[in-house]
Amino acid sequence: MPDELGEREKEVLRAVVQEYITTGGPVGSQQLTRRGEFDVSSATMRNVLADLEALGFLEKPHTSAGRVPTDRGYRFYVDTLVKLRDPAPRDRELIHAGLVHESNLDDILSEASRVLHSLTRHAGVVLTPRADAAVFQRIEFLRLRENRVLAVLVGQNGQVHNKALTVDFPVTSDELMKASNYLSELLHQVPLEEARERIRAEMDQEQALYNALTAKALKLGAAATDLQTPERVLIEGTGSFLEQPEFADVERIRALFRALDEKHKLLHLLDRVQRTKEMHVFIGAESEFSAAGDVTVIASPYGTAEAVLGTVGVIGPTRMDYRRVIPLVNFTAQVLSSVLEKV
Numbered sequence: 001m002p003d004e005l006g007e008r009e010k011e012v013l014r015a016v017v018q019e020y021i022t023t024g025g026p027v028g029s030q031q032l033t034r035r036g037e038f039d040v041s042s043a044t045m046r047n048v049l050a051d052l053e054a055l056g057f058l059e060k061p062h063t064s065a066g067r068v069p070t071d072r073g074y075r076f077y078v079d080t081l082v083k084l085r086d087p088a089p090r091d092r093e094l095i096h097a098g099l100v101h102e103s104n105l106d107d108i109l110s111e112a113s114r115v116l117h118s119l120t121r122h123a124g125v126v127l128t129p130r131a132d133a134a135v136f137q138r139i140e141f142l143r144l145r146e147n148r149v150l151a152v153l154v155g156q157n158g159q160v161h162n163k164a165l166t167v168d169f170p171v172t173s174d175e176l177m178k179a180s181n182y183l184s185e186l187l188h189q190v191p192l193e194e195a196r197e198r199i200r201a202e203m204d205q206e207q208a209l210y211n212a213l214t215a216k217a218l219k220l221g222a223a224a225t226d227l228q229t230p231e232r233v234l235i236e237g238t239g240s241f242l243e244q245p246e247f248a249d250v251e252r253i254r255a256l257f258r259a260l261d262e263k264h265k266l267l268h269l270l271d272r273v274q275r276t277k278e279m280h281v282f283i284g285a286e287s288e289f290s291a292a293g294d295v296t297v298i299a300s301p302y303g304t305a306e307a308v309l310g311t312v313g314v315i316g317p318t319r320m321d322y323r324r325v326i327p328l329v330n331f332t333a334q335v336l337s338s339v340l341e342k343v
Contacts, residue, residue: 015037082322116332179217252294302334
């Protein structure tokens with residue numbers, strides 16, 4: 001694709017995209033020549049714009065208007081033309097302060113989506129770690145009442161899972177403490193998914209190999225590690241779309257909110273980022289929001305030195321300030337990863 005465009009066409013496309021991002025209105029030839037960076041006539045500029053339109057980088061919203069970028073135009077701009085800017089010191093401080101201040105993993109992830117929304121005015125989004133991917137650190141059992149026990153599972157990366165259990169056998173507080181110690185030793189540094197298999201393997205052994213207390217501990221452990229998959233997508237600030245002129249059309253905003261409500265679509269998209277372990281910019285029809293149109297998803301993976309745990313990013317209109325937003329998402333992912341190493 002770069003061979004299709006000469007240097008003048010590239011610079012004009014860059015100018016159109018940036019002007020449209022700034023003003024929100026179609027960009028005409030006279031508007032560009034007044035910028036002072038092109039030493040050409042309006043007629044020459046009109047020819048360049050017409051060529052870019054013929055190649056599919058620009059389009060006219062209606063006959064008499066100027067031109068706006070297409071998804072292809074944005075894609076070329078992001079891949080080839082955009083000159084990224086480092087986050088401003090104030091933005092870096094806000095990200096650091098917000099994420100480092102929290103100590104609980106759920107709060108840290110929620111803050112990541114909130115701070116990205118606050119800084120970009122787009123919807124902040126976080127894909128949380130899979131529950132069964134957490135590496136087991138310890139388990140505690142707390143008595144609620146006679147036949148109810150609260151299991152608290154703690155992962156090495158700070159994940160905490162609480163599960164209320166109904167037991168059909170008598171168990172004392174002392175037995176609960178001993179069960180916690182036994183299971184914490186048995187499952188230490190084991191992924192939760194493997195922990196369930198290890199407990200089942202222990203339970204399949206001959207009854208003579210373990211005593212009544214061990215049997216109770218294994219039953220409690222089996223019930224506690226049978227986790228339901230929780231909601232894995234956090235979104236902050238979807239109302240920001242209502243502030244954008246592109247979504248003034250009622251049907252378009254309805255289509256977007258329907259797509260956002262169908263979390264499995266967003267989950268699938270963010271899972272792609274996690275699997276490839278690199279930042280992605282999904283523009284228009286490249287994302288799961290093609291029915292709404294004019295939507296971009298920028299997402300970057302986060303994790304520890306041992307594993308990628310999830311994804312963090314923003315969802316906004318294709319007319320967003322890529323020069324600023326891409327570095328903000330990338331920096332947030334870096335800080336989030338650094339914080340998780342210390343949790």
